[in-house]
Amino acid sequence: MEIPRLKIGRWEFLRPLVQGGMGVRVSGCPLVLAVLQEGCLGTLTSMGLGDLSHGMSNDDFIRTSREALLREIRMLQEHTNKPFAVNVMGALSNAKDLVATAVGAGVKIIVYGAGIPRNLPSIVEDPDVALVPIISSARLARIILNQWKRYSRMPDAFIIEGPLAGGHLGFSFEQLAHSSDFSLVKILREILEIIQPFEQLNGRKIPLITAGGIYTGDDISLMLSLGASGVQMGTRFVATTECPVSDEFKQAYVNARLEDLHIIKTPVGMPGRVLANDFLRRLQDGVIPKPNCPFHCILSCERDASGFCVAERLDNSYRGDVDNGLIFCGANVHRIDRIMSVHELISGLMEEVKASTLV
Ligand SMILES: Cc1cc2nc3c(=O)[nH]c(=O)nc-3n(C[C@H](O)[C@H](O)[C@H](O)COP(=O)(O)O)c2cc1C
Numbered sequence: 001m002e003i004p005r006l007k008i009g010r011w012e013f014l015r016p017l018v019q020g021g022m023g024v025r026v027s028g029c030p031l032v033l034a035v036l037q038e039g040c041l042g043t044l045t046s047m048g049l050g051d052l053s054h055g056m057s058n059d060d061f062i063r064t065s066r067e068a069l070l071r072e073i074r075m076l077q078e079h080t081n082k083p084f085a086v087n088v089m090g091a092l093s094n095a096k097d098l099v100a101t102a103v104g105a106g107v108k109i110i111v112y113g114a115g116i117p118r119n120l121p122s123i124v125e126d127p128d129v130a131l132v133p134i135i136s137s138a139r140l141a142r143i144i145l146n147q148w149k150r151y152s153r154m155p156d157a158f159i160i161e162g163p164l165a166g167g168h169l170g171f172s173f174e175q176l177a178h179s180s181d182f183s184l185v186k187i188l189r190e191i192l193e194i195i196q197p198f199e200q201l202n203g204r205k206i207p208l209i210t211a212g213g214i215y216t217g218d219d220i221s222l223m224l225s226l227g228a229s230g231v232q233m234g235t236r237f238v239a240t241t242e243c244p245v246s247d248e249f250k251q252a253y254v255n256a257r258l259e260d261l262h263i264i265k266t267p268v269g270m271p272g273r274v275l276a277n278d279f280l281r282r283l284q285d286g287v288i289p290k291p292n293c294p295f296h297c298i299l300s301c302e303r304d305a306s307g308f309c310v311a312e313r314l315d316n317s318y319r320g321d322v323d324n325g326l327i328f329c330g331a332n333v334h335r336i337d338r339i340m341s342v343h344e345l346i347s348g349l350m351e352e353v354k355a356s357t358l359v
Helices: 029-037 058-079 095-104 138-151 173-177 184-202 217-226 247-255 278-284 310-319 342-355
Strands: 006-008 011-013 017-019 041-045 085-089 109-113 130-135 158-161 208-211 230-233 261-265 271-275
Touching (some): 029 041, 029 342, 085 095, 095 109, 138 184, 247 310, 261 278
Parallel strands (some): 109 130, 208 230
16 A cells, blocks of 8 residues: 555645554653654644643643643754644643644644533634644544634644553543444444535645554554544553653553453542553552642642542652553553564564555
């Protein structure tokens, strides 16, 4: 199969592969830079950056997050002039501030997930800045398309995250229990159908980028042959040399077995796929000390009911204390058997796509 380029708004990428945003420093500058150098789109996270100590006030939290995001953006801009994306979670109490910070610093692509970006076009009016909502259903695609009519704007692409993805999942536990009814292929087909009239009306294609469980070149070819313009991957990028997480985090991926995968409700109020570890066992036994967090980084956070702080636990894994950390992962994590460079991963995948007969 010939490898198509990926166009998002006015920005073009040689290869139709996106490295997904991964919170609490997982998709930090070194990973994003390596991905950009391969002609793909890299996504910087804006969540859980900076030294977020538990004694800080809400204002300190907002300022620390903003300054840390600016540092990451500047670091990338010092090394490349290629466009990259910043991922903002709509559930964050400082989401608007992070979007404005990224755009003010010259970021050209905003990827917005974990919330409905109802008024994103009013925060980002520059048409050169591509707006890319993350969705998990045709219903949400329709809501956004209808809402954005009032701004005479359409998304520059949608990222469609299916039930096999890493991180928080946009599905209920019941839906996840019947995941074949909500497969990525099914959702892609539904969205391709509903966006048609909007595309015709605006005379412009809305690229669809599929994510969740994509592992091989054949998986990528299948998505492209079904009408996706590109794919997004997360889990495989964690297991790369350039990903800034600890070796312990990466090794947990290499050691993962299928039976180690669990879906839990996180304090955010959404399901998340995680690896079994000491922390999870203690959490299930109810022996985790209650967190004491004065700032409310996630609007929907039920930290008292859930008994832990998701950012703190993700940060523990990032730093290498995986026994006390939350290890987010996608459904295919058990297939990872070694750490490789971003170059090896992407060039291997592209060779597989070229050789794929799935067209
Ligand atoms: C460790 C980890 C953290 C993630 N954090 C975020 C996040 O903060 N925001 C987001 O939109 N998606 C997040 N994701 C989802 C990824 O961006 C991506 O869409 C997903 O992992 C794709 O599925 P895959 O892991 O099977 O390739 C995360 C995924 C992982 C594995």
